[in-house]
Amino acid sequence: MAIKRHYNGNRILNGTQQRITANRELLLELIHESPGHFDADEIYRKAREKHNTISLSTVYRNLQLFKKLGIVEERHFSEDHHHYEKKQTGDHQHFQCTRCGTIIELSWPLLEKSKDTVSERYGFQITRVEIELTGLCFECGKMREAGL
Amino acid sequence: MAIKRHYNGNRILNGTQQRITANRELLLELIHESPGHFDADEIYRKAREKHNTISLSTVYRNLQLFKKLGIVEERHFSEDHHHYEKKQTGDHQHFQCTRCGTIIELSWPLLEKSKDTVSERYGFQITRVEIELTGLCFECGKMREAGL
DNA sequence: ATAAATGCAAACCGTTTGCAAGCTC
DNA sequence: GAGCTTGCAAACGGTTTGCATTTAT
Numbered sequence: 449m450a451i452k453r454h455y456n457g458n459r460i461l462n463g464t465q466q467r468i469t470a471n472r473e474l475l476l477e478l479i480h481e482s483p484g485h486f487d488a489d490e491i492y493r494k495a496r497e498k499h500n501t502i503s504l505s506t507v508y509r510n511l512q513l514f515k516k517l518g519i520v521e522e523r524h525f526s527e528d529h530h531h532y533e534k535k536q537t538g539d540h541q542h543f544q545c546t547r548c549g550t551i552i553e554l555s556w557p558l559l560e561k562s563k564d565t566v567s568e569r570y571g572f573q574i575t576r577v578e579i580e581l582t583g584l585c586f587e588c589g590k591m592r593e594a595g596l
Numbered sequence: 597m598a599i600k601r602h603y604n605g606n607r608i609l610n611g612t613q614q615r616i617t618a619n620r621e622l623l624l625e626l627i628h629e630s631p632g633h634f635d636a637d638e639i640y641r642k643a644r645e646k647h648n649t650i651s652l653s654t655v656y657r658n659l660q661l662f663k664k665l666g667i668v669e670e671r672h673f674s675e676d677h678h679h680y681e682k683k684q685t686g687d688h689q690h691f692q693c694t695r696c697g698t699i700i701e702l703s704w705p706l707l708e709k710s711k712d713t714v715s716e717r718y719g720f721q722i723t724r725v726e727i728e729l730t731g732l733c734f735e736c737g738k739m740r741e742a743g744l
Numbered sequence: 745a746t747a748a749a750t751g752c753a754a755a756c757c758g759t760t761t762g763c764a765a766g767c768t769c
Numbered sequence: 770g771a772g773c774t775t776g777c778a779a780a781c782g783g784t785t786t787g788c789a790t791t792t793a794t
Contacts (some may be wrong), residue, residue, distance in 0.1 A: 465772075466773080466774095467767085467768060467769085467773060467774075469767080469773090469774065469775085470769085471774080471775075472774090477663070487758095488758080488759080489758085493684055496706065497601070497780065501775090501776080502775085502776090503775070503776045504758095504759090504776095505759090505760080505761085505775080505776070505777080505778095506774080506775055506776075508758090508759060508760070509760090509774085509775085510774095512760090516648065522681030524672030524673060525672060527677055528758075528783095528784085529757085529758055529759085530671075530758080530759080543714075543718070543722075544762085546723070547670070548696065552718070553715065554715070556717060557709070557710045557713040557715075558706045558709065558710050558784070559710075561705070561706065562704055562705045562706050562710070563724075565705040565706075566691075566702065566704070566705065566729070569690070570702065570733075570734065571729050571737065572691055572729065572733055572737070573731045573732040573737050574691075574729050574730070574731040575694070575730055575731040575732075576653065576729070576730040577727065577728075577729055578726075578727070578728040578729075578730075579720050579725065579726070579727050579728075579740065580667065580725075580726040580728075581714070581724070581725055581726075581728075582721065582723055582724040582725075582726075583720050583721045583722040583723040584637065584721040584723075585718075585719075585720055586718065586719030586720065589720070589721050602757095613747075613794095614748080614749095614791055615747095615749070615792085615794075616749060617748090617749065617750085617792075617793075619749080619750075620749090625768080630753070635783095636783080636784080637783085649750090649751080650750085650751090651750070651751045651752070652751095652783095652784090653750080653751070653752080653784090653785075653786085654750055654751075656783090656784060656785070657749080657750085657785085658749095660785095676758095676759085676782080676783075677782085677783055677784085678783080678784080702773090
């Protein structure tokens with residue numbers, strides 16, 4: 449019942465034996481549609497809506513595969529389950545509001561300059577910088593001031 | 597068999613009904629002895645060495661309590677279980693080596709200036725900044741160069 | 745005496761895994 | 770046919786919880 453497809457000529461990773469299946473195509477599509485972070489269950493639920501036979505273990509197995517292939521990254525926030533996001537090109541900075549929970553991506557000023565200083569000072573080779581800000585967003589700040 | 601003590605006058609939190617017990621005193625002591633991050637099991641094992649009747653659930657329950665009281669904070673690294681650390685006064689920055697796993701605390705240059713810029717630009721009230729660097733530490737960088 | 749704290753074992757829940765069946769090439 | 774992929778159900782492992790007992794006030 450799954451759509452029959454012609455999969456050759458389109459391997460996920462050159463030189464490996466991984467195949468592009470309908471499940472994988474769907475998962476990749478859902479991941480690319482996801483604006484920010486997502487978790488396994490979210491992807492699973494969305495996948496079920498479109499392709500009602502996929503199983504949760506397939507989602508997990510493929511997320512692991514995608515992680516290994518560098519397509520997604522695992523991130524660890526305050527909750528008790530894994531979160532993923534599309535692999536960022538390099539550094540990554542966001543702000544999370546403690547009141548409404550919104551996550552806003554941003555760019556950290558003076559990042560390159562600070563990185564250089566740290567590399568030099570400590571002798572590190574820095575491959576990735578994660579900056580996570582916490583506080584009140586503009587709207588919630590206003591609400592707070594208004595006593596709401 | 598646990599040491600009998602006079603616990604009054606030393607409440608964890610004034611005005612609550614929480615009691616200071618031998619278990620709690622021991623746990624707090626172990627936490628304050630811990631240099632950096634720790635997890636529940638680590639604390640449990642250390643506690644067992646000194647006070648051989650404490651149970652893992654007591655450790656968990658107290659870590660939750662300490663979290664609520666603001667004594668420790670939960671942090672989420674790449675592993676699958678919770679990590680804790682003593683509550684930091686404010687911001688927190690560290691570097692983790694992808695090769696040897698060492699975590700090195702550091703201070704991020706131009707932090708205040710960058711924070712001010714972000715606050716202004718986005719209208720955020722920033723209460724906490726977490727910066728997590730990943731890469732190779734000095735020693736591992738050397739090893740890498742040497743082809744080891 | 746009363747309410748909080750504890751140990752134990754069982755429950756929980758997100759994630760992983762073994763296995764047999766189904767696909768892709 | 771060989772080997773990768775999948776669904777299912779069972780296993781796993783860290784964390785939480787119910788309950789009867791102990792302890793602090």
